Amino acid sequence: MGTRSGRTASMADVARAAGVSQQTVSRVARGAANVSDATRRRVLDAMRELGFRPSSAARSLRRGSYRSVGLAAYDVTEFGNLATLDGILQAAREAGFAVTMVEMPDEGPMSLARASRRMLELPVDGLIVGMSVEARDFSTFVPSPALPTVLLTMLEHPLCPTVDSDQYGCSGLVADHLTGLGHREMRFVAGPEASVDSRFRELGWRDALRARGLPASEPLRGDWGADSGYEAGAAIARDRAVTAVYAANDQMALGVVCALRDAGLRVPEDVSVVGVDDSLVATLPGGGLTTVRFDLAARGREAFSLAVGGAGEGARHVRIPGTLVERSTTAAARPR
Amino acid sequence: MGTRSGRTASMADVARAAGVSQQTVSRVARGAANVSDATRRRVLDAMRELGFRPSSAARSLRRGSYRSVGLAAYDVTEFGNLATLDGILQAAREAGFAVTMVEMPDEGPMSLARASRRMLELPVDGLIVGMSVEARDFSTFVPSPALPTVLLTMLEHPLCPTVDSDQYGCSGLVADHLTGLGHREMRFVAGPEASVDSRFRELGWRDALRARGLPASEPLRGDWGADSGYEAGAAIARDRAVTAVYAANDQMALGVVCALRDAGLRVPEDVSVVGVDDSLVATLPGGGLTTVRFDLAARGREAFSLAVGGAGEGARHVRIPGTLVERSTTAAARPR
C-alpha cells in the first residue's frame, strides 16, 4: 500500500494514508493542541490501521533527552537493593521516566568500568551506580562528564553525589534505645570486615557508646549469616555481665536469639537483642525482632532525583536516617 | 573551541579536533577494523578531551534497533518476579542488551494498557509483560504489531507467546514423590481462588491423583499466608487418616508444619508435608521443607529470547518444568 513494505510505518506513511502533512501527524502523536477534531480522527484511524509506533530514537535525537535513567546493578536480588530499585521505579514513573538496567557480572572494578562504559552508549539521561558494589571499586571510578552519575554508597566520592541509608547513624538509634532501657554492658556483632556497611555500623556504635560515656568492647565478628550469629550468641551467653546484643543485621540477630535461648536464657527478659535492616526474618512468628528500618524506597527516589534532576551541582552526599522498630526482643535491663 | 558551546560533543566535533572525517570517528567509536593505529590514537585522544559520548538515539535511528528489551512489571519485589528479572538481566547481558523497565501502579487492566502504550514510545525491541498481573487483565490485552510482546503467564494468549513455570506439572512431581513413599490419603491446601497459579496447581494435583487411581478430596483453602496454612494444618491434624499434605506454596506449608507439631504430631514421621516455590522459608533452620523448585531464571531467559529473538512466529507457549527438592519434611507413609 502506501507504506514501504518491510519497514514499520513512519509518520510519513501515516500522513500519506490520512492525506495530511507529516507535521500534522506529529502534532497528533504528541497531543498538540492546534489540530481540528476531524483531522485528528483521520490521523488516529490511519495510525491504528498502519500499526504506527513512534520512533523513540528519532524523538530523542531531536529532543536531546531520553526520559530514562540508567541503573548499573550487581545483584538486584538482594533485599536492600530490591527495595531501592522499587523506589527508583516509583520516582521514575512519577516523572514519566523509564529505568534502564544493566547487570554487572561480578563486583570487580573492571566490571563496574565496563558497565559504566556500556551505559554511555545507552539511551539514558543519568546513571545510578551501586547495589552491593564494594567500596574499593568506587574509589577508582571516574564518571563521564557527559552522563550525570550518582553512587549508592556510604563513602563520599569526590566527583559524584552519593546516596545511602545512614549506616552510621542507625547505631546511635540502637544505643539510644538500649541505654534508655537501662542497659550498660552490651556487645556488638559485626559483619564481615570487607563490608562498608558493617564498618560504618560499627563506627557509629563505638562513637555512640563513647558519647554516652560507656566502654566499647571489641566486637564479635560474623559473616551476615544466621549461623555466624549463633556462634556469637553462644559466646555471649557465657558472659553473665552482658544484658544486650546489637547485631549488624537481622540474620545474625536471629542467630543470636536462637543461641541465647538454646543456652537457657530468655529473650528479652535476660538479654535484649537488636538487629538492623528490618528484613523478612525480623517479622517471623515467635516474636518479632527489634531492629532498625531503613526507608530504602526513599534511597531510590533520592538517587533518581539526583541523577536526572541535575539541579544542584557539586557532589552532594545524602544520608537517609533509619527508624528504630521496637518489637519483642528488647526489654528493660535486669541482672541475669 | 571547536565544539559548539552548551551542546555535548558530537562525532563532527571530535572529527574537527582530530583533523579527520566524521566517518573515521564513527569507525573508531564502533571499533571498526580499517583505521590506522596513528589515526585511531588521535581520535581517541580527541574523544577523551571533548568528553565525547555517542548518541544512542542517532545510532538506533540509523540502525533500526535499540538493543534493549522492555519489561512492564507490577511488583518486582515479589519473590518469583525478582528471580525472573534476574534471568532476564542475565540473558540480556549475554546478548548485549539492556532491560528497560516501567512499573505498573496497580494490577488493573487499565494500568496494563497504559504501561504497554508507554512502552511503545520507549527505545525497546521487544516487550515482556507480566509479573503478578492477574489473568483477566491479559485476556483483554491486545499487543501492538510493532512491538513483539511476550506474556509471563500460564494462560495461553491467542496473540502473544507466553512463558511460565509449569504450575500444572509441579503437582505431578509431588504426587510421584508422595505416592512413591507409600502415601494414599493426602490433602491439598490451595491458595486464593483468584490466583491462576493456585488453580493450575490444584488442577494438576487432581489430574495426577486421578491418573494414579486415587480419590481427590476437596482442597482446603488458604490465602498464601503462613497463618492460613496453620489453620488448614490444625484441621488436618484432627483427621487421623491423612499421612501427607501438599500445600500450594511454602509459606502455607510452613504453617501446616507448625500446626501439626503443635497438635503433637511429628513431621515427617507421622505426616509428610510438601510445599511449592523453594522460597526462603523452605530452607529455614529446623529442617528444610520438601518443596518444588522452579528455575525462575530460565523463565526470564526464555521470555527474553522469545521477545527479542523473534525467530519462531506464531504464539508459542513455553512451560518450564520444576524439580522436586527433597528435604526433611517427607518420609515413608506409616499409620498414625
Next chain:
DNA sequence: CCTGCGTGTGTTAACGTTAACATAGCACAG
C-alpha cells in the same frame, strides 16, 4: 479596504549517526 490576530495546516532544516559508495595511495603480478 486595510491591518492585525488567531487558528489550522504545510514546508524546511536540523538532530548525530551509519551504510554504501567513491577515491587515493600503494604493492604486486603479468
Next chain:
DNA sequence: CTGTGCTATGTTAACGTTAACACACGCAGG
C-alpha cells in the same frame, strides 16, 4: 607500464522526528 586488489580515508544520503517559520483563511476593529 598497465591492470588488479587491498587498505585507509572521505563524501553522500538516508533514518524519523520536531522546532521554527511561513502561509491561507476567517473575522475583528479602524
